[in-house]
Amino acid sequence: MNTNYDPQAEEINILQLSDSFFPTGMYTTSSGLEALFYSENKIKNPDELRTLITVYLEHQIGPADCTALGVSYGCIEMADINELIKVDRTIYSMKLIEEVRNASVRSGTQLLRCVNYFLPGNEFITKFQEAIKENKASGVYPVALAVASQSLGISKYNSGITLLYTFIVSIIGAALRLGMIQHLDGQKLIHELKPSILATVAKNINRPLSSIWQFTPGIDIFQIAHELMPSKMFIT
Amino acid sequence: MSSKRIPRVGIGGPVGSGKTMLIEQVVPLLYLKGYKVGIISNDVVSREDADRMRRNLATEKGLMAEDLVIGLATGGCPHTAVREDPSMNISVVEEMESKHDYLDLIIIESGGDNITTTFSPALADYFIYIIDVSGGDKYPRKRGLGIETCDLLVINKIDIAPSVGADLTVMDRDAKTVRGNKPYVFVNSRTGQGVNEVAENIIRDVLFEETPKALVKH
Numbered sequence: 001m002n003t004n005y006d007p008q009a010e011e012i013n014i015l016q017l018s019d020s021f022f023p024t025g026m027y028t029t030s031s032g033l034e035a036l037f038y039s040e041n042k043i044k045n046p047d048e049l050r051t052l053i054t055v056y057l058e059h060q061i062g063p064a065d066c067t068a069l070g071v072s073y074g075c076i077e078m079a080d081i082n083e084l085i086k087v088d089r090t091i092y093s094m095k096l097i098e099e100v101r102n103a104s105v106r107s108g109t110q111l112l113r114c115v116n117y118f119l120p121g122n123e124f125i126t127k128f129q130e131a132i133k134e135n136k137a138s139g140v141y142p143v144a145l146a147v148a149s150q151s152l153g154i155s156k157y158n159s160g161i162t163l164l165y166t167f168i169v170s171i172i173g174a175a176l177r178l179g180m181i182q183h184l185d186g187q188k189l190i191h192e193l194k195p196s197i198l199a200t201v202a203k204n205i206n207r208p209l210s211s212i213w214q215f216t217p218g219i220d221i222f223q224i225a226h227e228l229m230p231s232k233m234f235i236t
Numbered sequence: 237m238s239s240k241r242i243p244r245v246g247i248g249g250p251v252g253s254g255k256t257m258l259i260e261q262v263v264p265l266l267y268l269k270g271y272k273v274g275i276i277s278n279d280v281v282s283r284e285d286a287d288r289m290r291r292n293l294a295t296e297k298g299l300m301a302e303d304l305v306i307g308l309a310t311g312g313c314p315h316t317a318v319r320e321d322p323s324m325n326i327s328v329v330e331e332m333e334s335k336h337d338y339l340d341l342i343i344i345e346s347g348g349d350n351i352t353t354t355f356s357p358a359l360a361d362y363f364i365y366i367i368d369v370s371g372g373d374k375y376p377r378k379r380g381l382g383i384e385t386c387d388l389l390v391i392n393k394i395d396i397a398p399s400v401g402a403d404l405t406v407m408d409r410d411a412k413t414v415r416g417n418k419p420y421v422f423v424n425s426r427t428g429q430g431v432n433e434v435a436e437n438i439i440r441d442v443l444f445e446e447t448p449k450a451l452v453k454h
Protein backbone atom coordinates (compact mmCIF):
# COMPACT_ATOMS: atom_id res chain seq x y z
CA MET A 1 0.00 0.00 0.00
CA ASN A 2 1.11 3.53 -0.65
CA THR A 3 2.12 5.26 2.55
CA ASN A 4 3.68 8.32 0.99
CA TYR A 5 0.59 9.86 -0.56
CA ASP A 6 0.80 13.60 -0.90
CA PRO A 7 -2.11 15.08 -2.83
CA GLN A 8 -0.09 18.23 -3.45
CA ALA A 9 2.57 16.21 -5.24
CA GLU A 10 0.37 14.16 -7.57
CA GLU A 11 0.55 16.53 -10.53
CA ILE A 12 4.31 16.87 -10.37
CA ASN A 13 4.68 13.09 -10.00
CA ILE A 14 2.59 12.63 -13.15
CA LEU A 15 4.83 15.08 -14.99
CA GLN A 16 7.92 13.19 -13.86
CA LEU A 17 6.68 9.74 -14.96
CA SER A 18 5.28 10.95 -18.28
CA ASP A 19 8.37 12.98 -19.24
CA SER A 20 10.31 11.44 -22.14
CA PHE A 21 13.40 12.21 -20.01
CA PHE A 22 12.26 9.53 -17.54
CA PRO A 23 14.60 6.56 -18.09
CA THR A 24 12.46 3.73 -19.41
CA GLY A 25 14.13 3.44 -22.81
CA MET A 26 10.94 4.14 -24.73
CA TYR A 27 12.81 6.34 -27.21
CA THR A 28 14.21 3.10 -28.63
CA THR A 29 10.76 1.80 -29.65
CA SER A 30 8.72 2.65 -32.75
CA SER A 31 5.89 0.14 -32.16
CA GLY A 32 6.40 -1.23 -35.66
CA LEU A 33 6.39 2.18 -37.33
CA GLU A 34 9.90 1.60 -38.68
CA ALA A 35 8.75 -1.52 -40.55
CA LEU A 36 5.85 0.43 -41.98
CA PHE A 37 8.26 3.14 -43.11
CA TYR A 38 10.22 0.64 -45.18
CA SER A 39 7.15 -1.17 -46.50
CA GLU A 40 4.84 -0.31 -49.38
CA ASN A 41 2.23 0.91 -46.88
CA LYS A 42 4.03 4.10 -45.96
CA ILE A 43 2.47 6.69 -43.69
CA LYS A 44 2.08 9.58 -46.09
CA ASN A 45 0.92 12.38 -43.78
CA PRO A 46 0.13 13.23 -40.14
CA ASP A 47 -3.55 12.34 -40.65
CA GLU A 48 -2.64 8.74 -41.47
CA LEU A 49 -0.36 8.58 -38.45
CA ARG A 50 -3.17 9.89 -36.23
CA THR A 51 -5.50 7.21 -37.59
CA LEU A 52 -2.92 4.49 -36.88
CA ILE A 53 -2.32 5.72 -33.32
CA THR A 54 -6.07 5.88 -32.70
CA VAL A 55 -6.38 2.23 -33.76
CA TYR A 56 -3.53 1.40 -31.37
CA LEU A 57 -5.27 3.22 -28.52
CA GLU A 58 -8.80 1.92 -29.10
CA HIS A 59 -8.00 -1.68 -30.01
CA GLN A 60 -4.83 -2.53 -28.11
CA ILE A 61 -3.38 -0.13 -25.53
CA GLY A 62 -6.83 0.82 -24.21
CA PRO A 63 -8.65 -2.51 -23.83
CA ALA A 64 -5.48 -4.46 -22.97
CA ASP A 65 -2.75 -2.37 -21.27
CA CYS A 66 -5.03 0.28 -19.75
CA THR A 67 -7.40 -2.34 -18.36
CA ALA A 68 -4.46 -4.30 -16.94
CA LEU A 69 -3.23 -1.10 -15.28
CA GLY A 70 -6.67 -0.42 -13.77
CA VAL A 71 -7.02 -3.98 -12.43
CA SER A 72 -3.49 -3.73 -11.01
CA TYR A 73 -4.53 -0.71 -8.96
CA GLY A 74 -7.27 -2.81 -7.35
CA CYS A 75 -4.73 -5.54 -6.51
CA ILE A 76 -2.37 -3.01 -4.93
CA GLU A 77 -5.19 -1.47 -2.86
CA MET A 78 -6.13 -4.97 -1.66
CA ALA A 79 -2.42 -5.67 -1.04
CA ASP A 80 -2.90 -8.82 -3.12
CA ILE A 81 0.45 -9.61 -4.76
CA ASN A 82 -0.78 -12.96 -6.11
CA GLU A 83 -3.61 -11.31 -8.01
CA LEU A 84 -1.17 -8.68 -9.31
CA ILE A 85 1.08 -11.46 -10.60
CA LYS A 86 -1.96 -12.92 -12.38
CA VAL A 87 -2.56 -9.57 -14.13
CA ASP A 88 1.13 -9.38 -15.04
CA ARG A 89 1.09 -12.85 -16.57
CA THR A 90 -2.12 -12.16 -18.46
CA ILE A 91 -0.97 -8.95 -20.14
CA TYR A 92 2.49 -10.44 -20.76
CA SER A 93 0.91 -13.38 -22.60
CA MET A 94 -1.11 -10.95 -24.73
CA LYS A 95 2.01 -9.28 -26.11
CA LEU A 96 2.26 -11.52 -29.14
CA ILE A 97 5.47 -10.19 -30.68
CA GLU A 98 8.65 -11.19 -28.87
CA GLU A 99 10.52 -7.92 -29.31
CA VAL A 100 7.47 -5.95 -28.14
CA ARG A 101 7.15 -8.25 -25.12
CA ASN A 102 10.83 -7.88 -24.24
CA ALA A 103 10.79 -4.09 -24.66
CA SER A 104 7.75 -3.79 -22.39
CA VAL A 105 9.39 -5.93 -19.70
CA ARG A 106 12.65 -3.98 -19.91
CA SER A 107 10.85 -0.64 -19.65
CA GLY A 108 8.74 -1.90 -16.75
CA THR A 109 11.60 -3.30 -14.70
CA GLN A 110 13.72 -0.17 -15.23
CA LEU A 111 10.78 2.04 -14.26
CA LEU A 112 10.45 0.15 -10.98
CA ARG A 113 14.18 0.33 -10.35
CA CYS A 114 14.22 4.09 -10.91
CA VAL A 115 11.22 4.81 -8.65
CA ASN A 116 12.64 2.49 -6.00
CA TYR A 117 15.88 4.48 -6.20
CA PHE A 118 14.27 7.80 -5.30
CA LEU A 119 11.44 6.35 -3.20
CA PRO A 120 13.09 3.46 -1.38
CA GLY A 121 11.27 1.18 1.00
CA ASN A 122 7.86 1.05 -0.68
CA GLU A 123 6.45 -2.30 0.35
CA PHE A 124 4.59 -3.12 -2.84
CA ILE A 125 7.42 -2.13 -5.17
CA THR A 126 9.69 -4.39 -3.12
CA LYS A 127 7.22 -7.30 -3.27
CA PHE A 128 6.70 -6.92 -7.00
CA GLN A 129 10.44 -6.70 -7.66
CA GLU A 130 10.93 -9.88 -5.60
CA ALA A 131 8.26 -11.62 -7.69
CA ILE A 132 10.13 -10.55 -10.84
CA LYS A 133 13.44 -11.77 -9.44
CA GLU A 134 11.86 -15.15 -8.66
CA ASN A 135 10.41 -15.30 -12.21
CA LYS A 136 6.86 -15.32 -10.88
CA ALA A 137 6.12 -12.04 -12.66
CA SER A 138 7.64 -10.41 -15.75
CA GLY A 139 7.49 -6.72 -14.77
CA VAL A 140 5.65 -5.83 -17.96
CA TYR A 141 5.22 -2.04 -18.35
CA PRO A 142 1.50 -1.37 -17.62
CA VAL A 143 1.61 -3.35 -14.37
CA ALA A 144 4.94 -1.81 -13.36
CA LEU A 145 3.51 1.65 -14.09
CA ALA A 146 0.52 0.90 -11.85
CA VAL A 147 2.82 -0.13 -8.99
CA ALA A 148 5.13 2.86 -9.49
CA SER A 149 2.44 5.51 -9.92
CA GLN A 150 0.36 4.19 -7.01
CA SER A 151 3.43 4.43 -4.80
CA LEU A 152 3.72 8.09 -5.84
CA GLY A 153 0.11 8.87 -4.95
CA ILE A 154 -1.08 9.09 -8.55
CA SER A 155 -4.73 8.15 -9.02
CA LYS A 156 -5.71 5.19 -11.17
CA TYR A 157 -7.32 7.43 -13.78
CA ASN A 158 -4.28 9.71 -14.01
CA SER A 159 -1.98 6.71 -14.23
CA GLY A 160 -4.06 5.55 -17.21
CA ILE A 161 -3.60 8.96 -18.84
CA THR A 162 0.15 8.68 -18.20
CA LEU A 163 0.24 5.22 -19.84
CA LEU A 164 -1.45 6.39 -23.02
CA TYR A 165 0.42 9.70 -23.15
CA THR A 166 3.85 8.06 -22.86
CA PHE A 167 2.84 5.60 -25.57
CA ILE A 168 1.80 8.25 -28.08
CA VAL A 169 4.90 10.36 -27.32
CA SER A 170 7.15 7.36 -28.01
CA ILE A 171 5.46 6.55 -31.33
CA ILE A 172 5.28 10.19 -32.45
CA GLY A 173 8.94 10.62 -31.44
CA ALA A 174 9.82 7.63 -33.63
CA ALA A 175 7.83 9.13 -36.52
CA LEU A 176 9.80 12.36 -36.14
CA ARG A 177 13.16 10.61 -36.19
CA LEU A 178 12.08 8.55 -39.21
CA GLY A 179 11.24 11.78 -41.00
CA MET A 180 7.56 10.86 -41.42
CA ILE A 181 6.38 14.10 -39.81
CA GLN A 182 7.90 17.39 -38.67
CA HIS A 183 8.25 18.68 -35.11
CA LEU A 184 5.23 21.00 -35.20
CA ASP A 185 3.12 18.19 -36.66
CA GLY A 186 4.17 16.03 -33.69
CA GLN A 187 2.81 18.49 -31.14
CA LYS A 188 -0.34 19.05 -33.20
CA LEU A 189 -0.91 15.30 -33.25
CA ILE A 190 -0.50 15.04 -29.47
CA HIS A 191 -3.02 17.85 -29.09
CA GLU A 192 -5.48 16.23 -31.49
CA LEU A 193 -5.19 12.88 -29.74
CA LYS A 194 -6.05 14.25 -26.28
CA PRO A 195 -9.81 13.54 -26.60
CA SER A 196 -9.03 10.01 -27.75
CA ILE A 197 -6.71 9.47 -24.76
CA LEU A 198 -9.33 10.70 -22.31
CA ALA A 199 -12.14 8.64 -23.87
CA THR A 200 -10.00 5.49 -24.06
CA VAL A 201 -8.97 5.72 -20.41
CA ALA A 202 -12.53 6.41 -19.26
CA LYS A 203 -13.78 3.43 -21.25
CA ASN A 204 -11.18 0.90 -20.10
CA ILE A 205 -9.69 1.81 -16.73
CA ASN A 206 -12.46 0.24 -14.62
CA ARG A 207 -13.08 -2.94 -16.59
CA PRO A 208 -12.40 -6.36 -14.96
CA LEU A 209 -9.54 -8.63 -15.99
CA SER A 210 -12.03 -11.08 -17.50
CA SER A 211 -13.00 -8.47 -20.11
CA ILE A 212 -9.47 -7.71 -21.31
CA TRP A 213 -9.06 -7.89 -25.09
CA GLN A 214 -7.14 -6.62 -28.12
CA PHE A 215 -7.61 -6.97 -31.85
CA THR A 216 -5.07 -5.38 -34.18
CA PRO A 217 -4.07 -8.03 -36.72
CA GLY A 218 -2.68 -5.50 -39.22
CA ILE A 219 -0.47 -3.93 -36.56
CA ASP A 220 0.64 -7.37 -35.36
CA ILE A 221 1.74 -8.23 -38.90
CA PHE A 222 3.90 -5.16 -39.41
CA GLN A 223 5.35 -5.60 -35.91
CA ILE A 224 6.35 -9.13 -36.96
CA ALA A 225 7.82 -7.61 -40.12
CA HIS A 226 9.91 -5.32 -37.91
CA GLU A 227 11.16 -8.25 -35.89
CA LEU A 228 12.41 -9.84 -39.11
CA MET A 229 14.13 -6.73 -40.48
CA PRO A 230 17.89 -7.34 -40.89
CA SER A 231 18.77 -3.71 -40.26
CA LYS A 232 16.95 -1.36 -37.93
CA MET A 233 17.19 1.76 -35.82
CA PHE A 234 14.49 0.86 -33.26
CA ILE A 235 14.06 -2.08 -30.89
CA THR A 236 10.41 -2.53 -31.94
CA MET B 237 17.73 -9.07 -12.29
CA SER B 238 21.29 -10.19 -11.75
CA SER B 239 22.81 -11.82 -8.72
CA LYS B 240 26.36 -10.52 -9.19
CA ARG B 241 27.67 -7.62 -11.22
CA ILE B 242 30.23 -8.59 -13.85
CA PRO B 243 32.80 -5.84 -14.62
CA ARG B 244 31.80 -3.77 -17.64
CA VAL B 245 33.84 -1.79 -20.13
CA GLY B 246 32.13 0.80 -22.33
CA ILE B 247 33.70 1.70 -25.68
CA GLY B 248 32.55 4.85 -27.44
CA GLY B 249 33.73 7.02 -30.30
CA PRO B 250 32.74 8.58 -33.61
CA VAL B 251 31.39 6.58 -36.53
CA GLY B 252 34.19 4.68 -38.28
CA SER B 253 36.80 5.31 -35.56
CA GLY B 254 37.35 1.57 -35.13
CA LYS B 255 35.33 0.57 -32.05
CA THR B 256 34.29 -2.79 -33.47
CA MET B 257 37.74 -3.67 -34.76
CA LEU B 258 39.32 -2.71 -31.43
CA ILE B 259 36.97 -5.18 -29.71
CA GLU B 260 37.82 -7.82 -32.31
CA GLN B 261 41.51 -7.36 -31.44
CA VAL B 262 41.18 -7.09 -27.66
CA VAL B 263 38.87 -10.06 -27.04
CA PRO B 264 41.33 -12.69 -28.41
CA LEU B 265 44.08 -11.23 -26.19
CA LEU B 266 41.84 -11.51 -23.14
CA TYR B 267 40.83 -15.01 -24.22
CA LEU B 268 44.48 -16.08 -24.34
CA LYS B 269 44.78 -15.05 -20.69
CA GLY B 270 41.69 -17.14 -19.86
CA TYR B 271 39.15 -14.32 -19.54
CA LYS B 272 35.66 -14.95 -20.91
CA VAL B 273 33.91 -11.95 -22.45
CA GLY B 274 30.38 -11.05 -23.53
CA ILE B 275 29.66 -8.20 -25.96
CA ILE B 276 26.69 -5.87 -26.36
CA SER B 277 26.88 -3.78 -29.50
CA ASN B 278 24.69 -0.67 -29.81
CA ASP B 279 24.21 0.04 -33.47
CA VAL B 280 22.66 3.18 -34.88
CA VAL B 281 20.85 1.72 -37.86
CA SER B 282 21.71 -1.95 -38.16
CA ARG B 283 23.07 -5.06 -36.52
CA GLU B 284 26.06 -5.08 -38.82
CA ASP B 285 28.70 -4.67 -36.10
CA ALA B 286 27.15 -7.32 -33.84
CA ASP B 287 26.79 -9.73 -36.74
CA ARG B 288 30.39 -9.18 -37.78
CA MET B 289 31.77 -9.72 -34.27
CA ARG B 290 29.59 -12.81 -33.81
CA ARG B 291 30.86 -14.26 -37.07
CA ASN B 292 34.48 -13.36 -36.40
CA LEU B 293 34.87 -14.05 -32.67
CA ALA B 294 32.26 -16.77 -32.12
CA THR B 295 31.54 -18.65 -35.34
CA GLU B 296 34.99 -18.56 -36.94
CA LYS B 297 37.41 -18.28 -34.02
CA GLY B 298 35.27 -20.07 -31.43
CA LEU B 299 36.30 -17.66 -28.66
CA MET B 300 32.78 -17.36 -27.28
CA ALA B 301 29.26 -18.69 -27.72
CA GLU B 302 27.27 -16.96 -30.45
CA ASP B 303 24.64 -15.73 -27.99
CA LEU B 304 27.35 -13.78 -26.16
CA VAL B 305 27.30 -11.12 -28.88
CA ILE B 306 24.07 -9.13 -28.71
CA GLY B 307 23.07 -6.28 -31.02
CA LEU B 308 20.90 -3.50 -29.61
CA ALA B 309 19.08 -0.74 -31.50
CA THR B 310 19.08 2.72 -29.95
CA GLY B 311 16.22 4.50 -31.67
CA GLY B 312 18.72 6.74 -33.42
CA CYS B 313 20.00 8.10 -30.09
CA PRO B 314 23.33 6.33 -29.38
CA HIS B 315 24.61 8.75 -26.73
CA THR B 316 21.27 8.65 -24.89
CA ALA B 317 21.44 4.84 -24.80
CA VAL B 318 24.72 4.88 -22.86
CA ARG B 319 24.37 8.07 -20.82
CA GLU B 320 21.01 9.79 -20.14
CA ASP B 321 18.79 6.72 -20.35
CA PRO B 322 20.83 3.50 -20.38
CA SER B 323 17.84 1.47 -19.16
CA MET B 324 17.64 -0.84 -22.20
CA ASN B 325 21.39 -1.51 -22.07
CA ILE B 326 21.25 -2.18 -18.33
CA SER B 327 18.41 -4.66 -18.85
CA VAL B 328 20.35 -6.53 -21.53
CA VAL B 329 23.55 -6.51 -19.45
CA GLU B 330 21.66 -7.95 -16.48
CA GLU B 331 20.05 -10.61 -18.64
CA MET B 332 23.55 -11.58 -19.80
CA GLU B 333 24.82 -11.58 -16.21
CA SER B 334 22.05 -13.87 -15.00
CA LYS B 335 22.37 -16.31 -17.93
CA HIS B 336 26.19 -16.36 -18.08
CA ASP B 337 27.51 -15.75 -14.58
CA TYR B 338 30.85 -17.37 -15.56
CA LEU B 339 31.81 -14.32 -17.64
CA ASP B 340 34.74 -12.21 -16.45
CA LEU B 341 33.90 -9.11 -18.45
CA ILE B 342 31.13 -7.52 -20.50
CA ILE B 343 32.08 -5.05 -23.25
CA ILE B 344 29.42 -2.54 -24.29
CA GLU B 345 30.04 -0.86 -27.63
CA SER B 346 28.27 2.46 -28.14
CA GLY B 347 26.80 3.39 -31.48
CA GLY B 348 29.08 5.81 -33.32
CA ASP B 349 28.46 9.33 -32.06
CA ASN B 350 30.07 12.64 -31.20
CA ILE B 351 32.88 13.81 -28.93
CA THR B 352 30.51 14.56 -26.04
CA THR B 353 29.68 10.87 -25.61
CA THR B 354 30.29 9.43 -22.15
CA PHE B 355 29.07 6.28 -20.44
CA SER B 356 26.84 6.31 -17.38
CA PRO B 357 28.69 4.80 -14.40
CA ALA B 358 25.48 2.83 -13.80
CA LEU B 359 26.16 1.06 -17.09
CA ALA B 360 29.95 0.83 -17.42
CA ASP B 361 32.72 0.67 -14.81
CA TYR B 362 35.42 1.75 -17.25
CA PHE B 363 35.14 3.94 -20.33
CA ILE B 364 37.36 3.72 -23.40
CA TYR B 365 36.98 6.51 -25.95
CA ILE B 366 38.45 5.91 -29.40
CA ILE B 367 39.24 8.43 -32.12
CA ASP B 368 41.25 8.04 -35.30
CA VAL B 369 43.81 10.17 -37.05
CA SER B 370 41.67 10.76 -40.15
CA GLY B 371 39.78 13.47 -38.26
CA GLY B 372 43.06 15.45 -38.22
CA ASP B 373 45.76 15.90 -35.59
CA LYS B 374 43.65 18.65 -33.97
CA TYR B 375 41.31 16.01 -32.53
CA PRO B 376 42.79 15.63 -28.99
CA ARG B 377 43.10 19.38 -28.39
CA LYS B 378 39.49 19.92 -29.48
CA ARG B 379 38.69 18.17 -26.21
CA GLY B 380 35.09 17.11 -25.61
CA LEU B 381 33.78 15.03 -22.72
CA GLY B 382 34.71 11.70 -24.30
CA ILE B 383 38.37 12.63 -24.91
CA GLU B 384 38.79 14.38 -21.56
CA THR B 385 36.93 12.15 -19.13
CA CYS B 386 37.37 8.61 -20.43
CA ASP B 387 39.50 6.17 -18.46
CA LEU B 388 41.55 5.30 -21.54
CA LEU B 389 41.86 7.31 -24.76
CA VAL B 390 42.69 5.24 -27.84
CA ILE B 391 44.00 6.95 -30.97
CA ASN B 392 43.54 4.57 -33.88
CA LYS B 393 44.68 4.16 -37.50
CA ILE B 394 48.16 5.56 -36.87
CA ASP B 395 49.35 3.82 -40.04
CA ILE B 396 47.46 6.26 -42.24
CA ALA B 397 48.63 9.40 -40.42
CA PRO B 398 51.05 10.45 -43.20
CA SER B 399 48.36 9.96 -45.84
CA VAL B 400 45.88 12.27 -44.09
CA GLY B 401 48.41 14.87 -42.97
CA ALA B 402 48.14 14.06 -39.29
CA ASP B 403 51.23 14.63 -37.16
CA LEU B 404 51.38 12.01 -34.40
CA THR B 405 53.80 14.08 -32.34
CA VAL B 406 51.21 16.87 -32.23
CA MET B 407 48.51 14.39 -31.18
CA ASP B 408 50.82 12.96 -28.53
CA ARG B 409 51.63 16.42 -27.14
CA ASP B 410 47.99 17.51 -27.08
CA ALA B 411 46.74 14.24 -25.63
CA LYS B 412 49.25 14.61 -22.79
CA THR B 413 48.04 18.16 -22.12
CA VAL B 414 44.35 17.32 -22.26
CA ARG B 415 44.54 14.02 -20.41
CA GLY B 416 46.96 14.99 -17.62
CA ASN B 417 47.85 11.78 -15.79
CA LYS B 418 45.15 9.69 -17.48
CA PRO B 419 46.35 7.12 -20.02
CA TYR B 420 46.14 7.21 -23.79
CA VAL B 421 47.48 4.82 -26.36
CA PHE B 422 48.21 4.91 -30.09
CA VAL B 423 47.03 1.84 -31.96
CA ASN B 424 46.57 0.34 -35.37
CA SER B 425 43.61 -1.96 -34.89
CA ARG B 426 44.03 -3.44 -38.34
CA THR B 427 47.43 -4.94 -37.51
CA GLY B 428 47.01 -5.15 -33.73
CA GLN B 429 49.81 -2.66 -33.04
CA GLY B 430 49.35 -1.16 -29.57
CA VAL B 431 46.25 -3.22 -28.80
CA ASN B 432 48.08 -5.31 -26.21
CA GLU B 433 48.41 -2.14 -24.14
CA VAL B 434 44.62 -1.70 -24.25
CA ALA B 435 44.14 -5.28 -23.03
CA GLU B 436 46.71 -4.74 -20.27
CA ASN B 437 44.91 -1.62 -19.10
CA ILE B 438 41.64 -3.57 -18.90
CA ILE B 439 43.26 -6.46 -17.01
CA ARG B 440 44.94 -4.11 -14.56
CA ASP B 441 42.29 -1.41 -14.02
CA VAL B 442 39.02 -3.31 -14.53
CA LEU B 443 39.77 -6.94 -13.71
CA PHE B 444 42.40 -6.01 -11.08
CA GLU B 445 44.56 -8.84 -12.42
CA GLU B 446 42.30 -11.40 -10.80
CA THR B 447 42.48 -14.99 -11.94
CA PRO B 448 39.91 -15.72 -14.68
CA LYS B 449 36.83 -17.42 -13.21
CA ALA B 450 37.31 -20.49 -15.38
CA LEU B 451 40.82 -21.01 -13.95
CA VAL B 452 39.86 -20.63 -10.30
CA LYS B 453 40.19 -23.96 -8.46
CA HIS B 454 37.21 -24.74 -6.25
